[in-house]
Amino acid sequence: MSFQPVKFYQTGTFTVGNRLLAPEERSVQASAHRFNSLTSGHRACQGCGEALGARYAIDAAMEACHGQLIAANATGCLEVFTTPYPETSWQIPWMHSVFGNAAAVATGIAAALKVKGRKEVRVIAQGGDGGTTDIGFGCLSGMFERNDDVLYICYDNGGYMNTGVQRSSATPPAARTATTMAVGPEPGNPFGQGKFVPAIAMAHDIPYVATATVADLHDLEAKVRRAMELHGARYIHIFVPCPLGWGTDSSDTIRIARLAKETGLFPVFEAERGEVTAVLKIRKRTPVEDYLKPQKRFAHLFGEHPRSDTIARIQALADKNILKYGLLAEGG
Amino acid sequence: MVKPFAITLDPGSSLANHTGLWRSSRPVYVDRLPPCNNACPAGEDIQGWLFHAEGGDYEKAWRALVQNNPLPAVVGRVCYHPCEGACNRSQVDAPVSIHSVERFLGDEAIKRGWKFAPPPPASGKNVLVVGAGPSGLSAAYHLTRLGHAVTIHEAGPLAGGMMRFGIPKYRLPRAVLDAEVQRILDLGVTIKLNSKVANIAQSMKAGSFDAAFLAVGAHIGKRAFIPAGDATRIVDAVSVLQRMEGADLPELKLMLGRRVVVYGGGNTAMDVARTAKRLGASEAIIVYRRTREKMPAHDFEVEEALQEGVMIKWLSTIKQAGEGSITLEKMALDEKGFPQPTGEFETLGADSVVLALGQDVDLSLLDGVPGLEIKDGTVQVASNMMTGHPGIFAGGDMVPSERTVTVAIGHGKKAARHIDAWLRGNSYVPAPKHELAGFERLNTWYYTDAPKTVQPQLDIIRRRTTFEEVQGGLDETNALYEARRCLSCGNCFECDNCYGVCPDNAVIKLGPGKRFEFNYDYCKGCGVCVAECPCGAITMVDEDI
Numbered sequence: 001m002s003f004q005p006v007k008f009y010q011t012g013t014f015t016v017g018n019r020l021l022a023p024e025e026r027s028v029q030a031s032a033h034r035f036n037s038l039t040s041g042h043r044a045c046q047g048c049g050e051a052l053g054a055r056y057a058i059d060a061a062m063e064a065c066h067g068q069l070i071a072a073n074a075t076g077c078l079e080v081f082t083t084p085y086p087e088t089s090w091q092i093p094w095m096h097s098v099f100g101n102a103a104a105v106a107t108g109i110a111a112a113l114k115v116k117g118r119k120e121v122r123v124i125a126q127g128g129d130g131g132t133t134d135i136g137f138g139c140l141s142g143m144f145e146r147n148d149d150v151l152y153i154c155y156d157n158g159g160y161m162n163t164g165v166q167r168s169s170a171t172p173p174a175a176r177t178a179t180t181m182a183v184g185p186e187p188g189n190p191f192g193q194g195k196f197v198p199a200i201a202m203a204h205d206i207p208y209v210a211t212a213t214v215a216d217l218h219d220l221e222a223k224v225r226r227a228m229e230l231h232g233a234r235y236i237h238i239f240v241p242c243p244l245g246w247g248t249d250s251s252d253t254i255r256i257a258r259l260a261k262e263t264g265l266f267p268v269f270e271a272e273r274g275e276v277t278a279v280l281k282i283r284k285r286t287p288v289e290d291y292l293k294p295q296k297r298f299a300h301l302f303g304e305h306p307r308s309d310t311i312a313r314i315q316a317l318a319d320k321n322i323l324k325y326g327l328l329a330e331g332g
Numbered sequence: 333m334v335k336p337f338a339i340t341l342d343p344g345s346s347l348a349n350h351t352g353l354w355r356s357s358r359p360v361y362v363d364r365l366p367p368c369n370n371a372c373p374a375g376e377d378i379q380g381w382l383f384h385a386e387g388g389d390y391e392k393a394w395r396a397l398v399q400n401n402p403l404p405a406v407v408g409r410v411c412y413h414p415c416e417g418a419c420n421r422s423q424v425d426a427p428v429s430i431h432s433v434e435r436f437l438g439d440e441a442i443k444r445g446w447k448f449a450p451p452p453p454a455s456g457k458n459v460l461v462v463g464a465g466p467s468g469l470s471a472a473y474h475l476t477r478l479g480h481a482v483t484i485h486e487a488g489p490l491a492g493g494m495m496r497f498g499i500p501k502y503r504l505p506r507a508v509l510d511a512e513v514q515r516i517l518d519l520g521v522t523i524k525l526n527s528k529v530a531n532i533a534q535s536m537k538a539g540s541f542d543a544a545f546l547a548v549g550a551h552i553g554k555r556a557f558i559p560a561g562d563a564t565r566i567v568d569a570v571s572v573l574q575r576m577e578g579a580d581l582p583e584l585k586l587m588l589g590r591r592v593v594v595y596g597g598g599n600t601a602m603d604v605a606r607t608a609k610r611l612g613a614s615e616a617i618i619v620y621r622r623t624r625e626k627m628p629a630h631d632f633e634v635e636e637a638l639q640e641g642v643m644i645k646w647l648s649t650i651k652q653a654g655e656g657s658i659t660l661e662k663m664a665l666d667e668k669g670f671p672q673p674t675g676e677f678e679t680l681g682a683d684s685v686v687l688a689l690g691q692d693v694d695l696s697l698l699d700g701v702p703g704l705e706i707k708d709g710t711v712q713v714a715s716n717m718m719t720g721h722p723g724i725f726a727g728g729d730m731v732p733s734e735r736t737v738t739v740a741i742g743h744g745k746k747a748a749r750h751i752d753a754w755l756r757g758n759s760y761v762p763a764p765k766h767e768l769a770g771f772e773r774l775n776t777w778y779y780t781d782a783p784k785t786v787q788p789q790l791d792i793i794r795r796r797t798t799f800e801e802v803q804g805g806l807d808e809t810n811a812l813y814e815a816r817r818c819l820s821c822g823n824c825f826e827c828d829n830c831y832g833v834c835p836d837n838a839v840i841k842l843g844p845g846k847r848f849e850f851n852y853d854y855c856k857g858c859g860v861c862v863a864e865c866p867c868g869a870i871t872m873v874d875e876d877i
Binding site: 015043255 | 778
């Protein structure tokens with residue numbers, strides 16, 4: 001386990017903090033003195049999972065390196081809503097890059113710091129799934145292969161959201177996007193395409209790969225902390241629901257992320273040097289319908305003519321993950 | 333100003349951008365009424381005192397508890413805990429064992445010698461309380477804390493009422509009762525024992541009392557007509573339990589004999605059957621005319637009685653009692669659920685029959701008081717606990733209600749508040765109740781599964797033969813564990829969730845004990861904090877647009 005459950009407290013294991021816990025047992029987010037690396041006034045939609053995930057991750061990284069951090073940011077929602085020139089929500093040294101080269105820019109920053117002998121300053125590259133799994137994939141793979149001293153964080157919301165919800169290679173099967181409309185015999189995004197970048201990152205045998213969701217803060221922070229303990233190329237893939245693109249209620253952001261994990265559709269695990277070292281077990285196994293139904297991008301699977309065949313295929317994907325990563329607790 | 337290449341504007345912070353303007357509804361912190369508090373007949377703020385117990389501050393917890401109930405060690409033992417029946421945690425795993433934490437706090441207070449805070453300056457008013465049972469003691473305690481001088485007249489030789497003369501020792505050790513009664517008397521309450529009030533109007537006049545609270549209880553055992561021979565020993569349950577406190581125990585044992593039949597299906601029937609067993613009866617048989625489902629006795633009492641070897645004859649009535657045996661008639665439930673005779677008879681060996689058919693109130697002290705309304709043998713009171721006669725209030729078993737210790741304590745508190753208002757010439761208006769914190773308000777994902785602590789129970793052999801307490805107490809470690817199982821329904825317990833999950837940093841953490849505040853300059857009204865609040869202490873309110 002990447003984090004230690006606190007037993008027999010009202011809520012100590014899963015809530016952000018708890019008045020009964022010692023400060024060191026609380027999350028970074030529970031502190032009144034957290035960095036707020038991504039501060040208020042940003043223009044993300046109501047209930048944005050990416051804004052939340054970015055603050056969780058960067059605050060944890062800032063904590064781990066005592067504020068000595070530079071971030072390179074790929075173009076995407078995260079950049080558009082935080083930094084419409086001339087104002088910014090970032091309270092850290094932060095560098096704009098184009099859509100596809102955040103990994104390469106971060107590599108350059110890391111190289112410059114090495115030349116300058118600034119060992120204490122750490123480098124992060126971050127972007128959405130479009131900038132990571134599609135456009136920036138070449139640069140990312142290169143960064144992995146060279147084992148550059150960069151932590152790359154991908155905020156996966158399954159599509160190009162700020163340009164109008166187009167499909168990316170991280171869009172799940174059957175999801176409706178502007179470019180995969182819910183029409184024809186197989187409505188929505190086709191099955192059998194897309195790619196799971198954490199597995200590809202693991203194939204590079206880099207020091208650390210992890211997945212996380214905005215629904216498990218303690219787990220997410222523990223993974224960022226672990227990544228910051230290591231040097232070389234590291235990759236964290238964070239699942240961040242998008243109320244706009246997915247057609248969910250803005251208040252459901254964390255619930256949807258939780259359901260993605262509890263159904264097994266999004267496996268939460270960590271790996272070192274290409275081997276899985278820990279998985280976050282499912283607490284209460286849930287059928288995929290519970291995850292799909294609240295999302296309008298899957299509305300065509302329900303309604304008057306439910307597509308139980310498609311739902312069954314999605315369930316099969318979840319079951320495969322459960323088996324592959326061993327997501328069920330013993331006896332669960 | 334010389335700017336770097338290609339830069340024309342100064343960089344600024346997004347804090348200039350008040351995204352709160354986007355909002356169409358806003359989150360607001362609320363306190364909701366926890367179901368346990370709502371169900372408590374004594375009006376305890378259970379969630380409130382558990383909150384302090386969770387932090388390990390037992391004295392603060394006890395002080396919060398006794399704001400409403402001065403007898404926690406007693407109530408923690410004898411209350412049928414409707415709070416636990418309402419507890420939202422029962423839908424997660426099992427309800428919080430509130431009574432065992434209450435008992436722990438009560439015992440802790442006795443052990444550590446905690447005293448009540450001294451009462452405020454005297455109001456100059458005198459109140460007469462008739463009866464030192466739970467209701468009278470509760471009223472005396474609350475009236476004293478409101479500044480009034482209280483004198484209790486008790487007909488019996490000791491204070492406690494049914495807590496002493498009705499509830500067996502194996503459920504309530506007398507040392508516990510004595511300690512809690514003494515603490516109330518130490519507050520400055522005057523008690524006159526062996527002092528039966530024969531006429532309330534005269535007693536009030538003689539003592540120049542400004543108001544009176546009557547809580548004489550219901551001590552007269554109901555009789556049923558059973559054709560019986562001269563030699564048959566028929567007694568009522570109340571007098572059996574009363575005599576347990578007296579000196580004539582050997583006589584009582586002799587009178588009951590070895591085969592005791594108890595007639596009735598309430599908690600008193602259980603108490604008396606279990607008592608008979610402990611006194612050495614080889615057979616203690618309860619005869620009840622209906623079925624177990626219809627039995628008014630609480631399930632755990634029936635269960636414990638059966639464990640101790642008490643036998644129960646369901647669907648039976650006593651037709652006739654002779655010397656050494658009784659005749660039972662079998663009953664059958666009709667379609668409305670009422671027992672009807674079948675004409676089938678059986679004989680049962682019995683040395684004595686104890687009637688546990690309910691109790692009546694001795695209303696003789698009210699003779700000649702104008703304005704009173706007596707109905708079905710009880711005194712009618714208005715919602716302020718006042719009888720038809722101005723200045724005379726009543727509560728406990730002598731008014732129409734459920735007859736339990738906790739209900740009586742609640743009556744005492746309620747009456748005290750109204751008496752106080754009446755003496756001051758105004759009326760007491762209770763604060764409006766918060767909206768109920770139902771289970772649907774909670775986000776139970778956050779509550780770690782933590783099953784209920786089981787209280788230790790006395791060995792079965794000792795239960796059958798001695799009057800030692802059956803239910804053990806919790807020690808500090810498991811009392812703390814149990815307190816921390818509380819979900820804090822409807823009331824913020826500072827878990828930091830709202831502060832953490834806000835995508836807009838729009839929650840301000842005010843520090844320990846001060847909870848949180850929304851920063852409406854930036855709150856976009858997404859509602860994530862409401863959805864992720866474990867205890868349902870935030871609600872969304874529409875903005876005026």
